[in-house]
Amino acid sequence: MISVLRIIYKICHVFGSVFIAVRQKHKVEDAIPPVGDRKLLLLSASDIAEMIRNREVTSEKVVLEEARKVDKLIQSGEYDKTELKDKFPLLGVPFTIKDSFCVAGLRHTAGSYYRKDIIAAEDAEVVKSLKSVGAIPIGVTNVPELCMWWESHNTVYGRSRNPYDTRHITGGSSGGEAAVQGAAGSAFGIGSDIAGSIRVPSLFCGIFGHKPTSGIISCWGQQPEVKGRLVELLTTGPMGSSRQRSAPHLRRAHRRKHPEMKDALRKAVQHLEQTYGVKAQVSACNGLRRGKANFSKLYHSLEIWVQAVSGAGGVPFYQPILGVGEILFRISPHTLPAIMLGIIEKMAYIGNQLPRHKQLIEMGYSLAKEIQDVLKDDAVLLYPSFPSPAPRITFPFRPADFSYCAVFNVLGVPVTQVPLGLGSKGLPLGVQSCGWHAQRPHYNQRC
Template sequence: ARHGRTPAPCIRLVTVNLCGVAVKCTDVVETYIGRIKEVNPLINAVVKDRFEEALQEAQQVDELLSEGHDDEELLQEKFPFLGVPVTIKETFALHGLPNTAGLVNRHNVISTSDAMVVSRLKQAGAIPLGVTNCSELCMWYESSNNVYGRTNNPYDLQRIPGGSSGGEGCILGAAGSVMGVGSDIGGSIRIPAFFNGIFGHKPTTGVVPNDGQFPNAVGLRTEFLCTGPMCRYAEDLEPMLRVMAGSGIGKLKLDEKVLLEKVKFYSMEHDGGSVFVSPVNKEILEAHRKVVEHLETQLGVQVQHVAIRKMKYAFQIWSVLMSYKGSGGEEIPSFTDLLGDHGKPVWPSWELMKWMLGKSPHTLPAIGKVLPSYFAGSLRTELVNLLGSDGLLLYPSHPIVAPKHHSPLGMPFNFAYTAIFNILGLPVTQCPLGLNSEGLPLGIQVVAGPHNDHLTLAAAGYLEKAFGGWICPGES
């Protein structure tokens, strides 16, 4: 553990353990408990704590370290997060704490075991402080429900913290925890990370296990749901990802050294003009352009501006593919397969042209249903080919900054900016870029090709140094 330049409540703990450091684990845990008690009455982020148990576990860490160890490196390798406070999204099972997902009918459900990622973090030495609020059944990007009530953004209590991992993003943004666990099926890690000024990583699909959370994905949705790390400091993302992924980390290239000067950068400032989504806010655009300018002038790379036309159909693609499931939750054949009826493949765009000429045997609604799934496949191919193994795409995290409470009801599809990458299965890191004129966090998504998470994480570290990263609420 080490202190940064921030005040005591915003104490900085990064990914080194307490071996050989003067500060005691109990001091660290007490500091974070004190911070939660200070801010939680205002933001309502931590909905159930385990402070007594956490202090007992911190005492055990202090006793372990007081015994003395000849090989501290071995101890650090075994417990990379020894004594580090962590919070967990309430939808993940944490032994002895509620697991309701904001559903009133589950208000008495108490976890009797740990979710896989929670277990791995605890085995690595992390100390859970409590569980954090979410939207009901994780189905909305405002974290409010009838079990725990509403969570407020720490930068402006009249605004939302995002969702569904909103409580997690909120307590991290408020400096009440070092790192946290979130889940993401349409942006549920990245939207709260953006609104709360922190880092959030959606890994490549299938790298981190989703076991032990409610609700869990079924059918085709299992390919879209991702569990990932959330934290205030970019350097904590990679070690968190390593621990959470376990043996799955072998699918990635985290040991490869990244030279960003050799990376191909691409930029896309908006989705191309979807009628379902708000225009990108001026200050978000300005922050985006500053990133491009910095990369070109300071890093010496050429950022290529691209216009990927199919991105404007992000919401349609996500919503259609999310609806593919059978009565028992099993995956069913795609609509394209059904139209072909095991015969010649149906090409939706060609069928649409034929329909316009009165030559298609299919109805317009059926063709319209097929188009989004067809676009998803071709869009993924286009992006994977563009990014390759050495490319990064800069893309807005959300078209607007954190809106006021209830406002999302009037702009329900803005999550399309994050959701499309769940469908495509690509790794994405949301990176903070300072605050706007109203003191609200700005940010940007950095996207890579499959299993190239190391590139987005390296970019996150670079952008943190260039633009300051997380800013403690109230400092500016």
């Protein structure tokens, strides 16, 4: 049976399609200029840190004026290379961070027009932690209005564009950060994820993005501020162009998606089977059973996530429904997606009183148990991050597609978005790799 929530999202899809067709104009634009001989931009954070410790490159060359103290510390000889690595593993390495986090002295808008003049007085907890090991923040990156959408556009800074093709979106809500990382703008980045906000942009911009196990990294110092069980759904995680690799056993799940995305997933499975001798089991998400794994409840990912969020004690974002009319006449400080999601939020909160709410909450717990039973034996689940590569800015949006990622926030498990090359149109492809978070000796390998 099709839920009321799905019908609402389909209506939003149709309305949004017409609205975009009227407002947007087709523009022919190219990708960003190539890196050329600036190879430093393509190195990982750990490689850059090693080069700085070895004096092969100065921190000042990497991040200019702000890093002079780092170079003086290294030149002073106060610590040898081993001590520097142990005490300051990221010494002199530049990073950027999503504008939902506060960084002392920088603007902290969270994409909201009403916060455009706010300057952060202190650092978010994750910024403090990174500074303590030597990393240097060099900027905050664009987000949708109050991080309410999977395209990074607001009335403060405008729209972020995809570095592979600027006619396409970057995703959201960590879309500005994904664009910076995809364009080699900093050594690594920090995003946050409550419904795929790290993983969807990472897919669209061809980078790695990791959603850790709930509670591993502090989320303190973000806007919008989360309370209650929402703290369990929101995670803080790294974004970047490289990571260490592993050779896990794997299972994969099928769900309707773009042919190139399905082909990329198939090639990833073939590579792991041929290279590491592991065997994949295929699980359908439409109620059919294939092999030992059966994750049919993933079909209800959207409803499970919405009911988990609405039942977590959060506060609806947007109150005046008249904002839609203001948008049409271009006099609103809000964006259309934020207003539409605010309306859907209010409907979802009303749905908390219905029997279906309790059923979906219980379904989420049941799905978590089923995935735990399958993945606990050192396995990972390969699952689509999104049904297609990055859509065009003018492409009619499908509000429910974020649910490919969002359900894993409810489950609380660690998930990494892994890039799998480029498709026929030069846009990144990728897949989610999901592990389990149970306490055991190799727990921190999955995070």
